[in-house]
C-alpha cells in the first residue's frame with residue numbers, strides 16, 4: 001500500500017514511523033510511505049501557505065490553491081488515484097471498521113491541517129473522507145495521520161508477521177482484550193490468576209472471555225449497545241474485581 005502525506009511539518013514524521021512494525025512493513029515494501037512538504041507548493045517570495053479568514057475571526061486558514069497544487073503534484077507520482085483523507089476534529093471518528101476500510105485501499109493521501117483549518121473549497125472538491133481521531137483538538141493533523149498510518153499498517157497482510165493477526169485483538173470481536181500475564185508468577189506477593197497456571201485450555205478460554213465481557217461492560221458499555229453514561233466514573237480506571245472473582 002502506498003501512503004502519501006501532505007504536511008507543513010514533514011520532520012514530525014521522523015521517529016514514530018521508523019520503529020517496530022511500521023518500520024519493518026516499510027523495509028519489507030508492504031508500506032510505501034512518502035511525506036511531502038506543502039510549503040514547496042507556495043509560489044510567492046515568502047512561501048505563504050495560509051491567509052486571514054474571509055468574514056473575520058481568529059487564526060489563519062490554509063489556502064485552497066496551495067493545497068490543490070500540492071495534491072496534484074503528489075497524485076501524479078503514482079498511477080493509483082488515491083483516497084484523499086483530511087485529518088480534522090470535525091471528521092467522522094476513527095474506529096476499527098474505518099481502519100479496515102482504509103487498509104483495503106491501494107493508496108491513501110493524508111492531508112494534515114494546521115492553523116484554524118483549511119479552506120472549505122479544498123475539502124469540498126478534493127477530499128474524499130474527513131477523519132478525527134477523537135473528541136479533542138490537537139495542534140495539527142500530523143499526530144492523527146501517524147495514528148492512522150500505524151493502525152492501518154497493522155492490517156496490511158504480512159505486516160504483523162506470520163503468527164499474529166489483528167483478528168485476535170480488541171475490537172475484532174467487538175470486545176476489549178482480556179488481561180495478559182507473564183513470569184514471574186508471583187511478584188511482591190502479586191499473583192497471576194490460578195486458572196492461567198492450570199493448563200486447562202477450555203477453562204482458560206472461558207475465563208478470558210468472561211474478562212473481556214466484564215471489562216467491556218465496565219469501561220465501554222457503548223460497544224455492547226448500552227449507554228456509556230456510567231462508565232469510567234471520575235475518569236479514573238475502576239478496578240475490576242480481582243480476576244479470580246470473575247466466574248470461570
Ligand code: ADE
Pocket residue numbers: 087088089131132133134135136137138139140141144
Ligand atoms: N486535528 C486536530 N485535532 C484533530 C483530531 N482530534 N483528529 C484529527 N485531526 C485533528
